[in-house]
Amino acid sequence: MNALLEIRGLAVAYGASQVLFGIDLTLAEGEVATLLGRNGMGKSTTLRTLCGLSPAPAGILAGSIRFAGEEIAGRAPDRIGRGGIALVPEGRQIFPNLSVRENLVAFAANRRGVASPWTLERVFELFPRLAERQQNMGNQLSGGEQQMLAIGRALMTNPRLLILDEATEGLAPLVREEIWQCLARLRAAGQTTLVVDKYVERLIALADRHTIVERGRVVWPGSSAELDADHGIWHRYLGV
């Protein structure tokens, strides 16, 4: 399979403080990959840089990010977004002053001309609860509903690459389960996805490949089978 995303030697700093020291990561079309590691090890910074958010562009010290054959490191976030990368950010960050429906339709796009694009109806089918609450404002939703909305909002851009940063954090077990099922359905539909999360067992079941980062460096890349077989890695790098 051809690489859809290829990160090579990415080094990034917040001002004078360097946080990434040469991250490598490759993701093929249709694959689900994860970025694992303890808190503060550089996972979110990698995702943010990938999406063109600060500390990019000034904070990129070295390395390249190739997406769909094009170099995108340092590009403006709106160009990266229109280019087919959609972020479900940590903390959901849905728009509190837009209704559920508006949060979804405001950014809807099908720039690649996908044959069966994500529509309001399809998102409501994936998350029926959003359909019931479509007239509510974003700040009137529960944490779980906000997470569903954040995923739905990203899907409405019909992304080539979907990125989820801590999508199940702080959710009740039942709602968390709903999010995992949604991700499994997206996987089955062929959605290329990069996930950052803490639930290693669920990620092993969901993803093809994993990259563990420790203090801004890749310390272990491997497949789900390899990670499942070596619980020493879990203890050493993930604190599980």
Place this chain on the structure above:
Amino acid sequence: MTQLILEQALNGFQFGLMLFLLAAGLTLVFGIMDMINLAHGSLYMVGAYLAAAAAAASGSFVVGVLAAVAGTAVVGALLEVAVLRRLYQRDHLAQVLATFALILIANEAVRMLWGDQPMLLNAPAALAGPVEIGGFSYPAYRLLIIAVGVAVALALYVVVAKTRLGMWVRAGASNREMTEALGVNVKRLFTLVFAFGAGLCALAGALLGPLLAVQVGMGESILILAFVVIVIGGIGSIRGALVGSLLVGVVDTLGRALLPWLLRGFLPAETAANLGPALAAILIYLLMAAILFWKPAGLFPARG
């Protein structure tokens, strides 16, 4: 007495609508870009001068207003691209200092172009007299201002509440970074919003020109009121700007007209005469303090 109250209430409503034209642009600039633009009042002044100059040259008030709106929108867009864009990443102190400098530059530029003396801008002759409404007369020109203000407020509501562009503007006011990550070029959107806001300023300046003096420095006093409005309404909220403007317009106008008279009811005449105007002048600030005590982020905060 009823006629006085009704007339002053209408004056307050009309003033509130004109304040809204200023506050709408200001609140979006502040809300989306976190940018304090003290020079917003200067665009109001530029609009009034352009209207007066174009009306004098063409002999038509309508041409004057249209030229003012278009010309000031272009000035606003140029200002945003050439100067203000460089200030977004700076702290508020740098923004305040730089835009204060712009006020001084704008005042001097207007003085150099049109001189020290106030310019004359006359209302259309057809609207010079009063009209009878339900037994009392009210200036026709002020009614026109109310009609235009209501029409613009409604149009703005439709754009902001019902269109995709409006959703982007509201989203940008609430979370700029996320709006960009979802594919919206907020920089370009903002130049558009700024030019639009400048056009609205010019409309207010042109319409108020025949009622107030078109003179250098006219933007400063109204700018303070516009800031009070957006703080009351909630930074970044168009709905808040509308409600805040009407509240400030009506409270300020009614306060100035009625407070001295009300105080005479229970205070000695001389005390009431002294205290009335002084109290009326601070009434909107008391209103702002009361609202902020009750709702610290304003009535309709965009970041809710």
